[in-house]
Amino acid sequence: MTDAQTGAVLSLNNLKAGYGQTEILHDLSLHVNPNEIVAVIGPNGAGKSTAMKSVLGLLNIREGSVVLNGEEITDTPAQKVIEKGISYVPQTNNVFVNLSVQENLEMGAWTRPRGVEARIAEMYDLFPDLAEKRHQAAGSLSGGQRQMVAMAKALMVDAKILLLDEPTAGLSPKYRGEIFSTIQKIKHTGVPILIVEQNAKQALGVSDRGYVLVDGANRHTGTGEGLANDPEIARMFLGGGH
Amino acid sequence: MWDAYLFEFVNFYLIPGLVLGCIYALGAIGITLTFGILRFANFAHGEIMMSGAYITWTIMTLLGAAGIVLHPLVALPFACIFVVGLFLLCDRWFYKPFRKAETIKIVIASFGVMLIIRSAVQVIWGPNQIAFVRGISQPNAWLRDVTGDMGAMIIMPNKHLWIFAGTIVIVIALSYLLNKTRTGKAMRAVSDSPDLAHVTGINVETVIKATWIVGGICATAAGVFLVMDTQTLETTMGFRMLLPMFAAAILGGIGKPYGAVFGGLVIGLAEELSAYPWIGTAPLLSPGYKTGVAFAIMVVMLIVRPQGLFKGRAF
Numbered sequence: 097m098t099d100a101q102t103g104a105v106l107s108l109n110n111l112k113a114g115y116g117q118t119e120i121l122h123d124l125s126l127h128v129n130p131n132e133i134v135a136v137i138g139p140n141g142a143g144k145s146t147a148m149k150s151v152l153g154l155l156n157i158r159e160g161s162v163v164l165n166g167e168e169i170t171d172t173p174a175q176k177v178i179e180k181g182i183s184y185v186p187q188t189n190n191v192f193v194n195l196s197v198q199e200n201l202e203m204g205a206w207t208r209p210r211g212v213e214a215r216i217a218e219m220y221d222l223f224p225d226l227a228e229k230r231h232q233a234a235g236s237l238s239g240g241q242r243q244m245v246a247m248a249k250a251l252m253v254d255a256k257i258l259l260l261d262e263p264t265a266g267l268s269p270k271y272r273g274e275i276f277s278t279i280q281k282i283k284h285t286g287v288p289i290l291i292v293e294q295n296a297k298q299a300l301g302v303s304d305r306g307y308v309l310v311d312g313a314n315r316h317t318g319t320g321e322g323l324a325n326d327p328e329i330a331r332m333f334l335g336g337g338h
Numbered sequence: 339m340w341d342a343y344l345f346e347f348v349n350f351y352l353i354p355g356l357v358l359g360c361i362y363a364l365g366a367i368g369i370t371l372t373f374g375i376l377r378f379a380n381f382a383h384g385e386i387m388m389s390g391a392y393i394t395w396t397i398m399t400l401l402g403a404a405g406i407v408l409h410p411l412v413a414l415p416f417a418c419i420f421v422v423g424l425f426l427l428c429d430r431w432f433y434k435p436f437r438k439a440e441t442i443k444i445v446i447a448s449f450g451v452m453l454i455i456r457s458a459v460q461v462i463w464g465p466n467q468i469a470f471v472r473g474i475s476q477p478n479a480w481l482r483d484v485t486g487d488m489g490a491m492i493i494m495p496n497k498h499l500w501i502f503a504g505t506i507v508i509v510i511a512l513s514y515l516l517n518k519t520r521t522g523k524a525m526r527a528v529s530d531s532p533d534l535a536h537v538t539g540i541n542v543e544t545v546i547k548a549t550w551i552v553g554g555i556c557a558t559a560a561g562v563f564l565v566m567d568t569q570t571l572e573t574t575m576g577f578r579m580l581l582p583m584f585a586a587a588i589l590g591g592i593g594k595p596y597g598a599v600f601g602g603l604v605i606g607l608a609e610e611l612s613a614y615p616w617i618g619t620a621p622l623l624s625p626g627y628k629t630g631v632a633f634a635i636m637v638v639m640l641i642v643r644p645q646g647l648f649k650g651r652a653f
Contacts, residue, residue: 152537178539186537192530195523202520203527207539249538 111160138309181256190246193235204252240271359606364560366586366598368553374529374593388576390558585636591646
């Protein structure tokens with residue numbers, strides 16, 4: 097385990113964490129290497145989103161550590177974590193609905209000292225649909241476009257890693273495909289991605305590696321393809337595999 | 339067309355209604371911003387207004403004794419510095435400790451702050467009324483003559499012209515701040531979603547400070563405009579303004595500054611126009627019930643349309 101983490105961009109090591117008195121993560125370890133998309137899948141309530149929030153310092157970590165590029169950032173407040181280069185897209189409520197697309201991107205750049213305009217232009221290249229809607233309120237966009245805004249907003253900092261919490265939840269299949277192909281495009285810009293997903297099959301399809309989380313601990317680990325083809329996992333999470 | 343009735347209606351009801359509306363609007367901006375960004379109803383807002391008026395009067399009086407006669411609008415920016423300082427101290431001492439607690443605690447804290455400020459003002463300046471400006475204010479002669487020549491005479495004292503001008507300048511400046519500056523956009527972002535602002539890396543405490551600064555400036559202006567209009571300082575004036583200001587904020591949709599401006603104008607007009615002899619020759623409502631009008635509007639709004647008159651984006 098420890099060997100695998102050398103050189104990892106982000107690693108969560110034997111985390112025990114939860115809200116208040118409730119412990120949700122009992123023993124979670126995972127890591128993301130450079131140029132990797134890593135998917136975390138698992139049933140509802142397994143602690144997938146909690147794992148992400150623990151990186152952001154949004155809940156109590158009792159034991160274990162979070163390490164970013166060799167630097168321990170366990171229990172660091174969200175604002176500092178973001179300054180260090182972790183971008184996070186929450187599952188819901190992930191854009192400022194009353195702000196325009198452009199203003200959302202500007203807010204995403206809050207911790208970025210300079211080069212905001214140039215970065216915004218890069219984001220419009222990466223998400224061409226957003227360029228023409230730049231002056232529209234983000235709340236007036238469709239679910240898929242909002243998700244694009246949320247990802248672009250998160251990428252406004254020079255992200256060392258992008259955390260996506262269920263980016264395709266509630267989206268139509270068309271948009272789901274678009275989001276997953278965008279995720280691959282982001283990977284090619286050199287940003288590794290940790291993604292938590294309900295749509296396990298599609299997520300594993302684009303991922304280099306995956307973790308299956310059950311009851312706050314990792315149960316299976318493997319390559320994206322390997323997990324997707326594992327009959328046991330198929331039966332458990334991928335919707336009635338044969 | 340411009341008969342005696344219309345002359346009376348415009349000069350004695352419509353214009354005073356708009357003047358009152360401007361004062362409510364400026365007060366309501368602070369209330370609605372505090373609600374949008376800090377998520378609580380600040381009961382001390384009226385008292386902040388009142389203390390701003392007292393400080394302005396003190397600056398004018400002290401300098402007056404030294405032979406320097408200041409217009410209230412010149413003393414106003416200096417008073418703003420004191421009031422903003424007061425707001426920031428209140429936040430540091432009384433509100434910040436409750437930031438993560440249930441809302442009711444911070445609301446009660448603001449109620450306490452209200453009593454502290456009012457008592458402090460009574461200790462320092464005494465509980466009795468103070469004349470802010472003496473004498474009867476004459477209508478602006480130029481405006482009277484020009485409009486008189488056009489056959490629609492407007493008699494408006496200079497103080498009302500200043501109040502209109504001051505309100506317009508502040509609202510334009512606020513609109514610039516909220517739409518064009520980084521801090522203003524962050525204020526709207528925090529108002530939109532504090533949690534998302536937090537995980538976006540926005541420094542929410544800085545935004546809160548900016549909110550107190552903007553609210554403090556608007557509140558001081560509202561307090562000074564109020565005493566310019568009534569010419570009297572009273573320690574209870576802030577509390578009396580609280581209900582109509584809340585009514586204005588709710589009417590415009592709580593959390594929406596432009597809504598608050600609109601709501602303030604409507605409440606001010608409604609209060610004044612309720613005393614107009616719409617039927618017969620007696621006032622429709624005795625002027626003593628003016629405050630009741632704001633209260634009635636607030637209650638009806640909360641029942642019928644609690645989200646305010648405007649749908650969606652009025653920020």
